[in-house]
Amino acid sequence: MIFDSYNAYRAANFKPKVCILGSGPAGTTVARKLGAAGIPVVVLEAGSREFSDESQDFYRGAKVGDFYFDLDITRLRYMGGSSNHWAGWCRVLDKLDFEPKVWAPDTGWPIRRTDIEPFLPEVRDILDLPEFRPDVPISDDIRWVQLIKSPAVRFAEKFADELDKSRNIAVVLNTYATELAGDGKTVTGARLWSNGQDAGTFSADYFITCTGGLENSRLLLWSNQRSNGGVVPNAAALGRYWMEHPTFEGGNAILANYDEFEVDAVNEAFFSPTLAAMQRLQIMNFGIRLIETPYAGVKRLIADLACTAPDAAEWAAYQLSQNLRCAAQLYVAWEQAPLASNQIELSKTDVDHAGVPRIELHWKKSELERRTLVEGLKLFGTTLIEKDLGRVRLMDWIANGEDYPTNEETAGHHHMGGTRMGTDLTRSVVDADCKVHGMDNLYVGGSSVFCTSGQANPTTTITALACRLGEHLSKVVAV
Amino acid sequence: MSFFIKKMPRRMIVQALVALPALSLFRKLPEADAGPSQVDQNEIVVVNGWILKRSDLA
Ligand SMILES: Cc1cc2nc3c(=O)[nH]c(=O)nc-3n(C[C@H](O)[C@H](O)[C@H](O)COP(=O)(O)OP(=O)(O)OC[C@H]3O[C@@H](n4cnc5c(N)ncnc54)[C@H](O)[C@@H]3O)c2cc1C
Numbered sequence: 001m002i003f004d005s006y007n008a009y010r011a012a013n014f015k016p017k018v019c020i021l022g023s024g025p026a027g028t029t030v031a032r033k034l035g036a037a038g039i040p041v042v043v044l045e046a047g048s049r050e051f052s053d054e055s056q057d058f059y060r061g062a063k064v065g066d067f068y069f070d071l072d073i074t075r076l077r078y079m080g081g082s083s084n085h086w087a088g089w090c091r092v093l094d095k096l097d098f099e100p101k102v103w104a105p106d107t108g109w110p111i112r113r114t115d116i117e118p119f120l121p122e123v124r125d126i127l128d129l130p131e132f133r134p135d136v137p138i139s140d141d142i143r144w145v146q147l148i149k150s151p152a153v154r155f156a157e158k159f160a161d162e163l164d165k166s167r168n169i170a171v172v173l174n175t176y177a178t179e180l181a182g183d184g185k186t187v188t189g190a191r192l193w194s195n196g197q198d199a200g201t202f203s204a205d206y207f208i209t210c211t212g213g214l215e216n217s218r219l220l221l222w223s224n225q226r227s228n229g230g231v232v233p234n235a236a237a238l239g240r241y242w243m244e245h246p247t248f249e250g251g252n253a254i255l256a257n258y259d260e261f262e263v264d265a266v267n268e269a270f271f272s273p274t275l276a277a278m279q280r281l282q283i284m285n286f287g288i289r290l291i292e293t294p295y296a297g298v299k300r301l302i303a304d305l306a307c308t309a310p311d312a313a314e315w316a317a318y319q320l321s322q323n324l325r326c327a328a329q330l331y332v333a334w335e336q337a338p339l340a341s342n343q344i345e346l347s348k349t350d351v352d353h354a355g356v357p358r359i360e361l362h363w364k365k366s367e368l369e370r371r372t373l374v375e376g377l378k379l380f381g382t383t384l385i386e387k388d389l390g391r392v393r394l395m396d397w398i399a400n401g402e403d404y405p406t407n408e409e410t411a412g413h414h415h416m417g418g419t420r421m422g423t424d425l426t427r428s429v430v431d432a433d434c435k436v437h438g439m440d441n442l443y444v445g446g447s448s449v450f451c452t453s454g455q456a457n458p459t460t461t462i463t464a465l466a467c468r469l470g471e472h473l474s475k476v477v478a479v
Numbered sequence: 480m481s482f483f484i485k486k487m488p489r490r491m492i493v494q495a496l497v498a499l500p501a502l503s504l505f506r507k508l509p510e511a512d513a514g515p516s517q518v519d520q521n522e523i524v525v526v527n528g529w530i531l532k533r534s535d536l537a
Contacts, residue, residue: 308526378530
C-alpha cells in the first residue's frame with residue numbers, strides 16, 4: 001500500500017510492528033524483506049512521489065573544512081531517495097576493506113565480507129546486476145577490478161507496484177520523522193511532521209532509521225539531544241568518522257597494446273592495489289579509473305614525454321606505429337582514513353521548517369590520503385613500466401604538491417560513517433546487527449554504519465547489509 | 480588540422496615531436512649520485528610529473 005498523506009494512512013488503520021524511516025535503497029530493501037516474511041511494516045517517507053524544491057530545502061546545511069558539495073545537491077529527498085539520480089556503478093566492498101589495518105587507526109569491521117556474501121544473489125536481483133567476477137592481478141601490486149555499470153535501478157520506479165500491492169507494507173509519503181523519543185533502552189515513538197505541521201507521535205515495536213548517510217546522524221543527534229541521551233545512550237561516536245570517496249583527475253597514461261585487461265563499453269577499466277602493496281606503502285585502498293581517449297591525446301602526451309624522456313617517447317612512437325592503443329585519462333577515487341574529527345554536527349543557528357537543526361558537516365582530507373593518491377598513481381605507473389604496458393604522467397598539482405583543485409569531481413556523493421558499526425562503545429554506534437548499542441528496538445540501515453569506506457561505490461554494500469538486517473529482524477520480530 | 484599536417488604520415492609527425500624538444504637544455508634529469516656505470520637503469524624516477532624508469536631518459 002502506498003499512501004500520499006499521513007491522514008490517509010491513519011484512516012486505513014494498519015497496525016505495523018516495524019517502522020522504517022526513509023524509502024531509499026536501504027529502507028525499501030529492509031521493508032521488502034520484512035514484508036516477504038509476513039511482518040507488517042510501515043515506511044515513513046519525508047518526501048512525495050516527485051522531486052520538489054520545498055522538500056529538498058529540508059536538506060540544506062553548512063560545510064566546514066575542505067570544499068564539498070552543497071548538502072541539498074548531493075542527495076534527494078523523495079520516494080526512492082538518492083537512487084533517483086545515482087549513476088548505478090556497483091561493486092561490493094573488498095574482503096580487505098573489512099580487516100583492520102595497523103597503519104590506519106580505527107579501521108576494521110566487527111563483521112567480515114563473508115557475512116554479507118550470502119545476500120549477494122539477492123542484491124544482484126534488486127540492482128539488476130550480472131555475475132560478479134573476481135579481481136585479476138596484473139602485478140604483485142595492482143589488481144584489475146570489476147566495477148559494474150548497472151542500469152541504475154530507481155527504487156521507487158522498480159518497486160512501486162510491488163509495494164502498492166503488498167498487504168504487509170505501507171509506504172506513507174509526505175511524512176517526516178523529526179525526532180525519535182527514547183528512555184535509554186527503547187524508542188518509545190517518533191514525532192511526525194506532515195502537511196506543513198506537527199502530526200503527533202507514532203509508535204511501533206521496532207524502529208529502523210534509513211534516512212541516508214548524512215541524515216541518520218542528524219536525526220539521531222537531534223533525538224538524543226531532545227531526550228537527554230535516551231535514544232543513543234553511548235553517543236561518543238555519533239556523527240563522527242564521516243567519510244566520502246574523494247575523486248580527482250590524477251594524470252594521464254600512454255598505453256601500449258596489451259591483452260591483460262579489457263575496457264568496458266565506454267572505454268573504461270578500473271584498478272586497485274593489492275593488500276601487500278597497501279601494507280608495504282601504508283596507504284588506503286584506491287580505485288584508478290582509466291578512460292581511453294582518442295589519438296589526439298597521444299600526440300600531445302608523446303610530445304610532452306619527448307621533452308623529458310626521449311627514449312620513452314621513442315618507445316611510445318614505435319608502439320604508435322605498431323599497435324599503441326591510445327592515451328588515457330586517469331581518475332583516482334580513494335578510501336578515506338576514518339577520523340573522529342570528520343563529523344556531522346547540529347547547527348546552533350539554523351533550523352529547517354519543522355524546527356530541526358540543520359547539518360554542519362566538518363570534513364577534511366588527511367595526509368594519509370594525500371599519500372594514498374600520490375603513491376597509488378606511482379604504483380600504477382610502476383606496474384605499467386614493469387609490464388611494458390605504458391607510462392603515466394601525474395597532474396601538475398599532484399607532482400608539485402599543490403592544493404586540491406576545487407573545479408573537479410571532488411567526491412562521489414557517497415555519505416558514509418556517522419553511526420559506524422563496532423564493539424567499542426566509544427568508537428561505534430551500532431553493533432554487528434546494526435542495532436544501536438544499549439537500545440532494544442532501534443536499528444540503523446545504510447552507509448552510515450560503514451566502519452571504513454573502501455574504494456567501491458557504496459550502494460551494493462548498502463543493499464547487501466539491508467538484506468542481512470531484514471533477515472535478522474524478521475527472526476527477532478517473529479519471536 | 481592543417482593541410483601540411485594531414486599530408487604527413489603519423490609516424491613522421493611523432494618522430495618530429497619526439498626529436499624536436501630533445502635538447503638537453505629542456506630536460507630536467509634527476510641527478511644520479513653514482514657514476515653512470517653504477518646507475519640502475521630500471522630505477523623508477525619522476526621527472527616533470529612522468530613516472531619513468533631511468534633508461535627512458537637517455
Ligand atoms: C549524483 C549521485 C550519484 C551516485 N552514484 C552512485 C553510484 O554510481 N554507485 C553507488 O553505489 N552509489 C551512488 N550514489 C550514492 C547512492 O545514491 C546512495 O548510496 C544511496 O542512495 C543511499 O541509499 P539510502 O537508502 O541509504 O539513502 P537515501 O537514498 O538518501 O534515502 C533516504 C530516504 O530517506 C528519506 N528521509 C530522509 N530523512 C527522513 C526523515 N527524517 N523521515 C522520513 N524520511 C526521511 C529521504 O527522503 C530518502 O527517500 C550516488 C549519489 C548521488 C547523489
